[in-house]
Structures are given as structure tokens and as C-alpha cells.
Amino acid sequence: MMEERSGAPGAQAGSASKDGKISGPVDRKRSGHGIRRFLRSAPSLDGLWPLGILLLRIYFGAAIFIAHGWPKLLEMLAGGGPFLNLVKSLGFPLPGLFAWLAVLGQVVGSLLVMLGLWTRPAALTVASTIFFGAAAVHGPEGFRGLELGFAYTVVLVAIAITGPGRFSVDRQINKGS
DSSP states (O other), rough: OOEEOOOTTTOOOOOOOTOOOEEEEEEEEGHHHHHHHHHHHHHOOGGGHHHHHHHHHHHHHHEEEEEIIIIHHHHTTTTTTHHHHHHHTTTTTSSSHHHHHHHHHHHHHHHHHHHHHHHHHHHHHHHHHHHHHHHHHHGGGGGHHHHHHHHHHHHHHHHHOOOOSSOOOOOOHHHOO
């Protein structure tokens, strides 16, 4: 189907006027052709996925370590503090043990994720502590309270599914065997 575009008065069909408007026939079936050609000719970024996984591992591992694991570790070393009281208030049996397991899961697990060492079990360990912590603490707030914890969880599960990528200690160990 052809449509006529109008430009400036006196402009010829298919020419551009001084204000940049194009006049002339437009083929609606071919209007996206240039975009498709551009996208097909763009360089492929497929070979960069290991870099993407590395960036995800480092960022999310560091974010969990800095914002969650390290502060809780310092609290626990100082005698428990608010985190231990939170675990007690949630009704966990042996709250001291569960608090330490959660802290070590976040601290050690996030460091392992960043290094790409034992990545899959480490990512799943951290994901489980973040998921259950978010659900237990922020569940009453609804999605707004759960959003960040669930985002961490989804990224960590995705890392566990895809693996650590080329730039990881796991990959170097597996090369040698």
C-alpha cells in the first residue's frame, strides 16, 4: 500500500524540503527495512556473554557482601546484636546457629560467587538466605519490600543456572583436569 507524504509546497515527490520533511510515496511494507538491515549488520555481542556473567557475579556478590554479609558478621562477632534478635523473633530453633549459618552463607557465599569458585552451590546458598530473609522480614510490606531481595535471588539463581563463565576460578580448575 502506497501513501503520499506531503512536504513543503512546491517540493517534488521523493525530495526533502528545507524543514527536513520528506514528500513522496511511502511503502508501508518496507518502512522497517532499514532498521532490520542495520540490526543484522551490527556486530554480534554473543562472544561477550562471559564478560556479562563476570560483571553480574562481581556486582551482585559485592553488593550482598557489603550491604548484608559484612555488617551482619560484625554484629555477630560483637555478640549478636539486631540480627540475632531478629532471628530469635522469627521463632527459629537454635537462633544462634541459624544466624551464624545465614551470615556465613552470605559472607563466604558472596565471596565465592565473586571469585567464581564453587559458583553454583555458592550462588544457591546466598540466594536461599536472601530469599528467606526477604520473605520473613519484608513479606508484610508486599512487593515493594520484597523487590530487592527477589531481584538478588533471581540473579543468583540465573548465575547458578548459567554457571560462572570463562573468567572464573571454576573454569581454570576444570581446564586443568
